[in-house]
Amino acid sequence: MxxxxxxxxxxxxxxxxxxxxxxxxxxxxxxxxxxxxxxxxxxxxxxxxxxxxxxxxxxxxxxxxxxxxxxxxxxxxxxxxxxxxxxxxxxxxxxxxxxxxxxxxxxxxxxxxxxxxITEFIDTREKLDQAETSLDEISFIQSHGVRKPLANIMGISKLLRVADDDAEREKLMNMLDTSANELDQVIKEISNKGEHD
Known part of the structure; x- marks a missing residue:
């Protein structure tokens, strides 16, 4: 004692x-x-x-x-x-x-x-875990969501250089617009996720 x-x-x-x-x-x-x-x-x-x-x-x-x-x-x-x-x-x-x-x-x-x-430590650890989860989600979106429209844009730009007629160029320009809009949506989603977390 x-x-x-x-x-x-x-x-x-x-x-x-x-x-x-x-x-x-x-x-x-x-x-x-x-x-x-x-x-x-x-x-x-x-x-x-x-x-x-x-x-x-x-x-x-x-x-x-x-x-x-x-x-x-x-x-x-x-x-x-x-x-x-x-x-x-x-x-x-x-x-x-x-x-x-x-x-x-x-x-x-x-x-x-x-x-x-240890309340402050626990709260900080939970916030860091949430931030890590958000970063993982953003990383996933960037690696998968961004890759497809970006690859499309890169491929279409190469095809535009060698396109022979106006109809083909018009079709490629529409595809380029669609891919650019997809990329814009993915970037907005990433931005919104970062703001809300």
Whole structure:
């Protein structure tokens, strides 16, 4: 227990990290000031309350799975990504490492957790994934959609140079107009996709 107290003392004033300890009954036995600042929403401390009050209901299952792993391997840290209420009807995403707390006789006392907010990281990663998907779509359109009308334009321009009569030239000019319009549509589609993403 001494080393957890040292960690708590060290991180007592942290604005980035949260430290909590949850007893065997599922109740907070320690809550860092930063954790209370972010998740008690001005209602005092969370110490003495059930750990689930801050969690997205679906994430309680994650804690129920990680807890036994901590006691099965008490010298290891186990990661967990958990959503916590943000006080505005939504959730923030937090990343945790958890470890079993044992007394001097090796009996379980609870679970010690250290975590931090990764919401901005998750949001940025999702935006980058969306941008990458959009770039892949644009690349596909460019490589497939642009290629056909451009190849037609290049081929028609060569045929125009060797066309013998006006009727043949007229037919090629109409084909050139059609291919130019197709290319214009593809370029507009690419531009619109870039603007909307």
């Amino acid at each position: 001494h080393r957890y107290n040292q960690i708590n003392n060290f991180l007592e004033t942290s604005d980035f990290f949260y430290t909590i300890a949850i007893g065997m009954d599922g109740v907070y036995i320690y809550v860092s000031p930063n954790y209370d600042r972010n998740f008690s929403f001005g209602k005092g401390t969370l110490k003495g309350q059930d750990f689930s009050v801050t969690l997205h209901p679906q994430d309680i299952r994650i804690c129920e799975e990680v807890g036994p792993m901590c006691f099965g391997h008490p010298n290891r840290l186990f990661p967990a990504t958990l959503r916590k209420h943000d006080g505005k009807g939504g959730f923030v995403v937090t990343q945790w490492e958890m470890q079993a707390m044992l007394d001097e006789q090796g009996q379980p006392l609870g679970i010690f957790c250290i975590g931090y907010n």
